Amino acid sequence: MNFNLSNEHVMLQKLYKEFAEKEVKPHAEEVDEKEEFPVETVKKMQKYGFMGIPFPKEYGGAGGDIIAYAMAVEELSKVCATTGVIVSAHTSLCAAPIYEFGTEEQKQKYLVPLAKGEKLGAFGLTEPNAGTDASAQQTTAVLDGDHYVLNGSKIFITNAGYADIYIILAMTDKSQGTRGISAFIVDADTEGFTIGKKEAKLGIKGSATCELIFENCRVPKENLLGKLGKGFGVAMKTLDGGRIGIAAQALGIAQGALDETVGYVKERRQFGKPLSFFQNTQFQLADMHTKVEASRLLVYKAAFNKGNNLPYSKEAAMAKLYAAETAMEVTTKAVQLHGGYGYTREYPVERMMRDAKITEIYEGTSEVQRMVISSQLLK
Amino acid sequence: MKIIVCIKQVPDTTEVRLDPKTGTLIRDGVPSIINPDDKSGLEAALKLKDELGATVTVLTMGPPQAEVALREVLAMGADRGILLTDRAFAGADTWATSCTLAAAINNIDYDLIIAGRQAIDGDTAQVGPQIAEHLKLPQVSYVEDLKVDGETLILKRMFEDGYHMVKVKTPCLITTLKEMNEPRYMSVGGIFDAYREKEIEVWNLKDIVVDPTNLGLKGSPTKVKKSFTKGAKVAGKLYEVDPKEAAKIIVDKLKEKYII
Amino acid sequence: MSILEHKGVWVFAEQRAGEIQKVSLELLGKGRELADTLGTKLTAVLLGNNVKEMASELIYYGADEVILVEDELLDVYITETYTKVMSKIIKEKKPDIILMGATALGRDLAPRVSARVHTGLTADCTTLEIDEESKHLLMTRPAFGGNIMATIICPDHRPQMSTVRPGVMIKQERNEERQGEIIEFPSGLAKEDVNVEVIEIVKEEKQKMKIEEAEVLVSGGRGMRKKENFQTLELLAKELGGLVSGSRAVVDAGWMDREHQVGQTGKTVRPNLYLACGVSGAIQHVTGMEESDLIVAINKNPSAPIFELADVGIVGDVEKVIPSLIDELKSVKVAKEKK
Numbered sequence: 001m002n003f004n005l006s007n008e009h010v011m012l013q014k015l016y017k018e019f020a021e022k023e024v025k026p027h028a029e030e031v032d033e034k035e036e037f038p039v040e041t042v043k044k045m046q047k048y049g050f051m052g053i054p055f056p057k058e059y060g061g062a063g064g065d066i067i068a069y070a071m072a073v074e075e076l077s078k079v080c081a082t083t084g085v086i087v088s089a090h091t092s093l094c095a096a097p098i099y100e101f102g103t104e105e106q107k108q109k110y111l112v113p114l115a116k117g118e119k120l121g122a123f124g125l126t127e128p129n130a131g132t133d134a135s136a137q138q139t140t141a142v143l144d145g146d147h148y149v150l151n152g153s154k155i156f157i158t159n160a161g162y163a164d165i166y167i168i169l170a171m172t173d174k175s176q177g178t179r180g181i182s183a184f185i186v187d188a189d190t191e192g193f194t195i196g197k198k199e200a201k202l203g204i205k206g207s208a209t210c211e212l213i214f215e216n217c218r219v220p221k222e223n224l225l226g227k228l229g230k231g232f233g234v235a236m237k238t239l240d241g242g243r244i245g246i247a248a249q250a251l252g253i254a255q256g257a258l259d260e261t262v263g264y265v266k267e268r269r270q271f272g273k274p275l276s277f278f279q280n281t282q283f284q285l286a287d288m289h290t291k292v293e294a295s296r297l298l299v300y301k302a303a304f305n306k307g308n309n310l311p312y313s314k315e316a317a318m319a320k321l322y323a324a325e326t327a328m329e330v331t332t333k334a335v336q337l338h339g340g341y342g343y344t345r346e347y348p349v350e351r352m353m354r355d356a357k358i359t360e361i362y363e364g365t366s367e368v369q370r371m372v373i374s375s376q377l378l379k
Numbered sequence: 380m381k382i383i384v385c386i387k388q389v390p391d392t393t394e395v396r397l398d399p400k401t402g403t404l405i406r407d408g409v410p411s412i413i414n415p416d417d418k419s420g421l422e423a424a425l426k427l428k429d430e431l432g433a434t435v436t437v438l439t440m441g442p443p444q445a446e447v448a449l450r451e452v453l454a455m456g457a458d459r460g461i462l463l464t465d466r467a468f469a470g471a472d473t474w475a476t477s478c479t480l481a482a483a484i485n486n487i488d489y490d491l492i493i494a495g496r497q498a499i500d501g502d503t504a505q506v507g508p509q510i511a512e513h514l515k516l517p518q519v520s521y522v523e524d525l526k527v528d529g530e531t532l533i534l535k536r537m538f539e540d541g542y543h544m545v546k547v548k549t550p551c552l553i554t555t556l557k558e559m560n561e562p563r564y565m566s567v568g569g570i571f572d573a574y575r576e577k578e579i580e581v582w583n584l585k586d587i588v589v590d591p592t593n594l595g596l597k598g599s600p601t602k603v604k605k606s607f608t609k610g611a612k613v614a615g616k617l618y619e620v621d622p623k624e625a626a627k628i629i630v631d632k633l634k635e636k637y638i639i
Numbered sequence: 640m641s642i643l644e645h646k647g648v649w650v651f652a653e654q655r656a657g658e659i660q661k662v663s664l665e666l667l668g669k670g671r672e673l674a675d676t677l678g679t680k681l682t683a684v685l686l687g688n689n690v691k692e693m694a695s696e697l698i699y700y701g702a703d704e705v706i707l708v709e710d711e712l713l714d715v716y717i718t719e720t721y722t723k724v725m726s727k728i729i730k731e732k733k734p735d736i737i738l739m740g741a742t743a744l745g746r747d748l749a750p751r752v753s754a755r756v757h758t759g760l761t762a763d764c765t766t767l768e769i770d771e772e773s774k775h776l777l778m779t780r781p782a783f784g785g786n787i788m789a790t791i792i793c794p795d796h797r798p799q800m801s802t803v804r805p806g807v808m809i810k811q812e813r814n815e816e817r818q819g820e821i822i823e824f825p826s827g828l829a830k831e832d833v834n835v836e837v838i839e840i841v842k843e844e845k846q847k848m849k850i851e852e853a854e855v856l857v858s859g860g861r862g863m864r865k866k867e868n869f870q871t872l873e874l875l876a877k878e879l880g881g882l883v884s885g886s887r888a889v890v891d892a893g894w895m896d897r898e899h900q901v902g903q904t905g906k907t908v909r910p911n912l913y914l915a916c917g918v919s920g921a922i923q924h925v926t927g928m929e930e931s932d933l934i935v936a937i938n939k940n941p942s943a944p945i946f947e948l949a950d951v952g953i954v955g956d957v958e959k960v961i962p963s964l965i966d967e968l969k970s971v972k973v974a975k976e977k978k
Contacts, residue, residue: 512754600759
């Protein structure tokens with residue numbers, strides 16, 4: 001057993017840290033305040049191969065592993081959770097299912113530009129009446145000649161409006177329940193596909209979260225991803241992988257808040273000494289640090305398992321559950337240790353606290369993660 | 380065009396701190412980086428690779444750990460990395476260092492040698508010009524811009540109060556300024572290539588032709604007689620008062636010293 | 640090589656477009672001191688084209704003699720021509736010590752010459768002394784980003800070469816009474832020695848005063864938080880009749896021109912007043928300003944190292960203290976005018 005990062009991973013971490021510090025951090029405040037999708041940052045990430053880390057080179061990827069990918073999301077999220085989720089949704093929710101379930105033609109046509117970062121990806125499962133109960137899909141896809149005709153709408157879709165390629169889940173046979181759900185690859189410019197309302201959110205404000213509307217949207221038959229009626233499995237498998245990305249995002253947010261706090265308590269003085277001299281501060285920091293480290297071990301373990309074809313569904317759920325709750329706890333404590341200043345926008349911890357909350361909700365709420373974990377335990 | 384870039388792995392001196400109690404240098408935990416002026420030189424070379432298809436060989440002299448710096452340059456896009464390492468090279472001053480590097484360069488085919496102006500740990504700016512002298516090459520230092528016109532380079536050579544535009548024929552050596560460009564990052568794929576597909580060439584004393592009396596500590600004309608940290612000055616008075624009061628204190632002091 | 644054959648202290652008199660650089664005059668001041676300690680001559684070496692008139696200036700500032708080399712090919716500085724001439728006179732005249740300014744020119748020429756004549760060179764010295772016993776030149780310089788000082792010797796090679804940054808040494812009073820000898824020396828250059836062609840010389844418009852020459856410096860560090868806050872520093876500098884300078888961090892952040900950077904990799908300054916605003920006092924910064932007469936520091940962090948150096952330290956927010964200080968200075972001025 002070896003807990004050391006490989007030389008490759010150490011070098012990757014150096015790259016991610018440098019990039020995050022110089023290219024992402026300076027814009028984080030503005031991205032949040034103006035609710036602006038960081039288009040320029042995404043272009044830069046494309047240039048340096050951040051958009052296809054875990055995919056083989058023959059498909060335009062960097063030829064890396066899942067840990068390398070999780071570390072990227074972690075380091076980006078440390079300074080800007082918005083940037084972290086853009087990469088995570090693109091990689092885990094759009095490129096990954098094409099890589100895992102796509103035909104060779106689909107991989108050439110869609111995975112290659114996604115992995116190269118030339119195109120941005122998104123994933124549409126959630127509907128107004130199908131949240132945690134994803135099986136209650138109402139969007140339909142009906143075969144008409146060489147096309148499936150999609151009708152319905154999706155909500156809370158990350159990267160919507162900026163993505164070029166969407167993975168969309170729809171009912172191809174309502175009578176079959178979850179076995180009547182199929183997955184499709186939909187180009188953004190397909191006729192009948194429009195972007196609806198953009199959500200105003202508590203956190204990750206720069207991330208575009210919108211409604212997708214399908215009105216007689218004709219998708220070529222060959223864009224069916226995976227087998228007909230196997231879409232629910234595609235979605236669940238995709239979310240298992242996605243949870244590693246979100247867990248890494250939560251880990252990054254927590255680490256970022258911890259780092260900010262360590263710097264602050266050394267500088268801020270009350271009662272004639274730095275806050276770091278008070279035992280309460282020391283104990284709080286010790287707890288925060290311990291939980292962040294525990295999260296990291298869970299995240300890297302899940303990523304290791306996925307990369308080595310070991311079971312990872314439960315591991316990913318545990319990583320996401322623990323890292324998300326840690327992110328919420330650590331950012332809350334970070335604001336508390338910053339006192340009044342922590343509540344103001346002068347310091348980044350309030351943003352981190354707002355950003356942390358979503359990690360307990362999207363790609364399966366903490367409750368869903370507990371269901372996944374316990375169902376495997378009691379199996 | 381064949382380019383050799385000389386780089387040095389240096390401690391990030393901006394991260395170095397003095398122990399306030401003992402006054403000694405805290406070296407632990409100080410990260411090693413590629414010297415900034417050298418990195419700009421590498422970027423200039425990589426740009427020529429992008430534009431003209433130049434090949435870029437990176438040479439460094441240092442301890443075995445300097446391999447990491449070469450992996451980094453490979454991940455940025457350099458073609459070849461050579462680590463010059465031997466106990467015999469240790470303790471060299473700039474004269475002996477440049478002599479050793481020049482001997483290694485004699486084994487490599489080149490049109491242009493690029494070195495950073497100076498390293499942040501020594502700040503001497505001597506090794507580049509001294510390599511050029513050992514190799515009998517024309518040199519242009521303090522370069523901030525570079526254009527290639529066949530076998531001629533057109534360079535912007537900086538001075539304190541302006542610059543010279545100069546022309547020089549290859550082969551030659553230039554030293555580059557950090558202000559020249561913004562070096563690219565490594566790419567994710569480049570990192571995997573650097574570790575999985577490329578090799579660092581390690582050269583020892585036996586791989587180069589050089590007079591052994593010119594090497595290392597023995598071959599160095601200069602010696603360090605002693606090194607020390609500066610004694611601390613007695614601190615003045617510290618005031619923690621409201622801004623108005625603070626302004627008064629400062630103005631009173633300026634009056635006392637006849638500055639106003 | 641017998642090092643005992645080598646005698647005399649030389650200063651390379653750097654001239655650009657017919658103007659002697661201030662650093663060379665400062666080096667003559669130091670060179671005078673070293674020559675007197677050793678009981679030897681101080682020689683200035685002047686290279687150029689039609690520069691003869693300047694030779695007597697060098698004597699006024701302390702030289703006993705001037706070696707003058709004039710040639711058209713020395714009109715504009717090129718490494719090879721200057722190196723060739725310097726190396727030739729060094730081999731012939733065998734000086735013991737050579738001092739050069741650590742300028743963009745001196746730091747190009749000195750290493751090339753030292754490599755050619757096979758001797759040691761120590762860059763950017765801040766202290767030069769003669770060892771009482773060995774009579775070696777003790778060259779002390781900052782290293783490791785200014786974190787440590789190292790004293791370097793060159794025991795077995797001659798000449799002992801050193802560069803010194805502008806502003807470090809102090810020039811002597813100009814004295815037109817001083818007498819000295821001017822020795823002309825042939826360059827021995829041929830056209831083939833010109834291996835770099837200068838196609839254009841551009842002088843860049845500079846601010847009127849350099850920060851090294853300012854009597855008052857208002858210096859901003861990372862603690863100024865943003866570029867816009869430097870406008871307030873400009874106002875303050877105006878009130879005090881000084882200039883604005885900055886730390887490496889603010890130059891790296893693009894908030895300020897490199898010409899205004901104080902510190903190990905920037906300029907060495909010694910103004911009457913150094914007002915450090917939001918400067919933490921990293922050692923590489925301190926190296927460039929610790930000789931200032933009066934140091935006032937404003938920083939919100941009471942444990943900032945700058946306070947260890949400051950004569951007056953204000954723990955406070957620069958964004959609040961500086962405007963107050965500007966107001967206070969204005970009211971003092973008004974009060975004076977009323978009188």
